[in-house]
Amino acid sequence: MQPNFDFLRVRGSEIVNGRGEVVRLGGFCLGGWMNMENFITGCPGHESGMRTAVARVLGEAKAQFFFERFLHYFITEDDLRFLKDLGCTAVRVALNYRHFESDDQPFEYKLEGFTLLDKVIGWARAQQLYVILDLHAVQGWQNGGWHCDNPGREAHFWGQKVFEERAVALWEELARRYRDEPFVAGYNVMNESDADEVVWLNRFYRRVTNAIRAIDPDHILFLEGNRYSQQFDQLDPPFDGNTVYSSHNYVVPGLEDGRYPGEFDGEFYDRERLEGSYLERTAFMREHGVPHWFGEFGCIYTDSALEPSRLRVMADLIDIAEEQGDHWTIWTYKDIGKMGLVYADPESEWMQRTRSVREAKTTLRCDSWIERHEAEIGRLIQQISERTRMAVADLPGDWANLDETLRRAICDGVLSRMLLPAFAEQFRGMSEDEIDRMMQSFALHNCVRREGLTQLIKARLLKR
Numbered sequence: 225m226q227p228n229f230d231f232l233r234v235r236g237s238e239i240v241n242g243r244g245e246v247v248r249l250g251g252f253c254l255g256g257w258m259n260m261e262n263f264i265t266g267c268p269g270h271e272s273g274m275r276t277a278v279a280r281v282l283g284e285a286k287a288q289f290f291f292e293r294f295l296h297y298f299i300t301e302d303d304l305r306f307l308k309d310l311g312c313t314a315v316r317v318a319l320n321y322r323h324f325e326s327d328d329q330p331f332e333y334k335l336e337g338f339t340l341l342d343k344v345i346g347w348a349r350a351q352q353l354y355v356i357l358d359l360h361a362v363q364g365w366q367n368g369g370w371h372c373d374n375p376g377r378e379a380h381f382w383g384q385k386v387f388e389e390r391a392v393a394l395w396e397e398l399a400r401r402y403r404d405e406p407f408v409a410g411y412n413v414m415n416e417s418d419a420d421e422v423v424w425l426n427r428f429y430r431r432v433t434n435a436i437r438a439i440d441p442d443h444i445l446f447l448e449g450n451r452y453s454q455q456f457d458q459l460d461p462p463f464d465g466n467t468v469y470s471s472h473n474y475v476v477p478g479l480e481d482g483r484y485p486g487e488f489d490g491e492f493y494d495r496e497r498l499e500g501s502y503l504e505r506t507a508f509m510r511e512h513g514v515p516h517w518f519g520e521f522g523c524i525y526t527d528s529a530l531e532p533s534r535l536r537v538m539a540d541l542i543d544i545a546e547e548q549g550d551h552w553t554i555w556t557y558k559d560i561g562k563m564g565l566v567y568a569d570p571e572s573e574w575m576q577r578t579r580s581v582r583e584a585k586t587t588l589r590c591d592s593w594i595e596r597h598e599a600e601i602g603r604l605i606q607q608i609s610e611r612t613r614m615a616v617a618d619l620p621g622d623w624a625n626l627d628e629t630l631r632r633a634i635c636d637g638v639l640s641r642m643l644l645p646a647f648a649e650q651f652r653g654m655s656e657d658e659i660d661r662m663m664q665s666f667a668l669h670n671c672v673r674r675e676g677l678t679q680l681i682k683a684r685l686l687k688r
Contacts, residue, residue, distance in 0.1 A: 231406050231442045232354065234466045237513050239444070239551065242406075248551060249354060249409060250685055251312035252565060253520060255556035257299045258340065259320040259360040261371050263591040264559040265294075266575070266582045268643035270370045271320060271361075277648035289656055293663040295340060298558065301347040302668045306566075307557070308351040310678065311685030314409060315353055316519065316553045317344060318360035320373055321394060325363070330390050333397055345407060354409035356446060356553070357398060363390040367418035367452065370636065377633060382424045391428075392435045403440035410444030411436060412519070415453075416472065422450050422458040433464050446470050446517060449508070453519065456508035468551070470519035471505050477537050478523035484533045495540045502544050518545045518552035522563045524594055525674065535676050542684050554681075558671065562594050565678060566671040574665035581647045590640035592631050605630050 230242020239247050256264030260271040267274045279287035307315060323337030341357075348355045364387030365374040381387045395413060402408045413432050419425040429447055436445065445467045449456040453472035462469075477484035477493045485494035509516040521541055523534040538554075545552045554565070560575065560582075561567040568575055589595045589602060609627045616623065651659070664670055 232409050232444055233442070234444060234468060234515055237509075237515050237549075239468065239515055247313070247354075248549075248688060249314040249356075249517065249553070250551065250688075251307060251314040251316070251353070251553050252557035253316040253318060253358070253553050253555045254299055254303075254344070254558075255318045255360075256559060257295065257318070258323055258337075259318040259371070259373070260294075262585075262640065263562050263594045264556060264564075266560045266578045266585075268581065268585055268590055268640040268647055270375050270641075271373045272322060273375055273641060273644050274647065277644040278651065280645075281648040281652050282654070286654075286656065286659070290651065290659050290663075293660050294666065297663045298666045299344060300668065301350065303558070303566075304344070304347040304351045304353060306668060308353055310682045311688070312681075313354060313685075314356060314551075314553065315344075315348060315557075316356040316358050316412065317341070318358050318415070320361040321359065321363050321391070322361070322373065324394060324397070325390065327363075330363075330386075331393055333394075338401060345402070345405060349405075349407040352407075354407055356409050356412050357402070358412040358415055358446075359391070359395070360415040362414055363387045363394075366414055367416055368632075369416070370640075372415070375641065377637065379418055382419045382421070388428055388431070392432050395432050396435050396439055399436045399440040399443070403442065408443060410446055410468070412446040412448070412470065414448065417448065417450050418452060419450055422455075425450050426458075426460045429460070430463065433467075437464070442466075444468055446519070448472070448519065449505075454505060456505075459508065462512050462514050468515040468517050469509050470517040471509075472520035473502065473505055473518070473541075474521060475501065475537065475541070478521075478534060478541075481527070481530070482533070483530075484537050486533075495544070498537075498540055499544050502541075502548075506548075506550075516548070516550045518550055520553070520555040522555040524563060526562060526594065531676060535680055538677065539680055539684075542680075546684065546688075558666070561672075564674070565681070566668065566673050568665045569670060569672050572665035572670060573662045577650050577662060578647070581643055581650065584643060584646070585640065588639045588643075589631065589635045590643065592636055601635065602631070605634060 232239050241247050345355050361372040364381035365372045365379050366381045367379050368377040417425050448470045476488045480488050482488045506516050558564045558566050
């Protein structure tokens with residue numbers, strides 16, 4: 225019998241379809257596509273800065289072609305078909321508000337962004353996959369990370385009414401356009417908030433919920449915890465009966481050097497440790513009897529010798545979520561070989577052409593999220609930190625995380641942004657045919673598949 229793809233809805237701690245049958249969402253996040261990220265594609269800095277740098281080198285018209293070709297090849301119906309064959313039931317599409325609205329024309333919406341989103345929803349519909357719309361980069365920046373297209377470290381969304389109004393209005397427009405689409409599972413209204421005052425987040429959640437519900441009473445709303453979807457204890461209790469709560473958790477043995485199960489920085493990690501962390505982070509959902517969606521988790525695969533260990537981490541995390549009856553999406557589906565299930569061939573034209581800047585990024589630790597190995601730049605930052613601590617002595621201040629703050633500001637920030645012109649120069653003089661051919665590096669049939677992870681995911685999804 226064919227599944228009924230009427231609107232999904234929340235029933236207690238479960239998600240059900242139009243016939244009342246329990247539906248389990250499982251699959252991948254489509255990151256780095258409609259919200260480009262530096263470590264996913266190999267560029268430095270942040271998306272809007274990179275787009276500006278490329279336009280300065282290629283000119284506006286050819287730069288537009290450059291990014292259109294990237295979007296054309298990075299995610300296609302072939303990718304959705306591949307994910308369906310793995311047994312996936314859902315994809316989470318990360319969105320940058322700039323696809324739909326310009327800062328110099330607020331509240332005026334761009335048709336081309338919705339046209340692209342319509343395409344991926346159509347492909348998902350053809351494969352009977354649910355789509356979660358994830359506003360990953362919000363007007364004014366909801367956190368201090370590159371992944372919300374933030375060029376600095378300050379999250380200006382919070383306490384700025386104009387940004388909140390623009391975000392709410394964009395969700396109203398999305399709700400108007402997709403309220404009748406049953407293959408949209410729902411709306412992930414903000415990715416990884418980092419509000420200094422959780423009252424701001426609670427206020428925004430209530431305001432955006434009321435705005436969406438005035439237009440679309442049917443789709444599920446997906447709400448995350450504060451502090452990058454890790455803290456739920458100060459969230460308002462659930463106030464909408466059709467809401468799922470989502471946590472993110474990138475565990476130490478999936479990121480740092482070492483064998484799992486085993487010791488990392490003097491602490492032992494095994495399945496019991498991971499499960500304890502998982503249950504602690506999701507206590508809010510169990511306390512209130514609402515569904516939990518494990519919205520982001522994943523491992524770094526830059527060291528092939530550690531891949532068997534990473535796969536054991538992934539197996540345990542998925543098994544824990546499955547045993548809890550939870551929903552999950554892995555970060556991320558496609559990239560250049562850092563975290564993705566599939567990735568651009570190291571010998572592809574994109575990888576060859578961008579090699580020199582990517583190597584500089586590694587040396588300078590511009591992607592500290594990925595570059596975990598100690599290097600000379602790390603020692604220099606430590607020296608700055610030590611000298612600072614000597615200078616401030618007993619002066620009050622938040623000095624506990626000074627090393628990490630300096631690393632993010634210097635490496636992820638200043639040095640990464642300074643590489644943007646060099647990155648753009650790699651494409652100077654390219655014809656449209658050459659650009660098109662280079663962007664085919666991201667087409668699924670030209671990518672490498674991480675077979676161990678592929679088989680692990682397939683085995684767990686198809687046995688449901």
